[in-house]
Amino acid sequence: MLDGTGAAMVEDFRFRAGPAELSARLYRPQGEPSVAVVLNSATGVPRDYYAHFARWLAENRGMACLTYDYRDFGHSLSGRLKDSPVTMADWALIDMPAARAEMRRRFPGAPLWVIGHSVGGMLGPVQPGIEEIDRMICVCAGLVHHGDHPWPYQALARMFWFGHVPLLVRVMGFLPGRMVGFGADLPPQVYWQWRKWCTSRDSYLPEAGINLPEPDWGRSAAPVDMIAFADDQVIPPKCVWRLADVYGADASRRQIDPTAYGLRQVGHLGAFTRRNAAVWPALIGE
16 A cells, blocks of 8 residues: 555535435545545544544545535534434435445545444445445444443443433434533434434344345445454444444454553544544554
């Protein structure tokens, strides 16, 4: 892979995803990219959170990286959150495939990688169009039940699903994430579907073949890397391996201990922050 390719070129634009237009930012090297990467965000995490990692891919690895916000979130929000009908399944089944199609259109000759952070990788096996993916990297993505979290974090999760938070969602008509310390506001149906999956022992799998397509990663020949962090309390490693089983027996499983990289902690969200850049090569298998 290329190293030291110079300053990244950055482009802001919008692309179509079903009835919506999504706000995107593309980081690309000066020359033709060696790989086209789609970076699917975690729930409630805006595209700009991944800016340093995406720029590193472009400037130091010669890759083009697309960051974007799902519909009715972040820069893609249009109208009032309480009026949004969007679900988490819409993000996975419409927005994520649309982002891949956009990168395939822009860079038809480059291998297409997907890096899915949390929900960004969780529903990969049920998505349409996975045949076009050349490599799938899931970071902190898993099938989690609220009982899987270690204490005392589990107490916070129970409040989020069963305490005052669902009441606030009903009263306000959306998830007031900033108010409850989650960090970002979300459309109401995203919260309710997320809650349903995180309070079910089998997550979204009981809906397969009913409300969701059947999971079938066998439609894709792409290798899958499942990456867990030892200190992730939100999606503990056992939950990542549960999702790995859905991807199939060939999915690789890697658990990263932050201390092996001289880091105090990484957790669920920290893998893409600049302070934890020491783990970035490991995320892409270097």
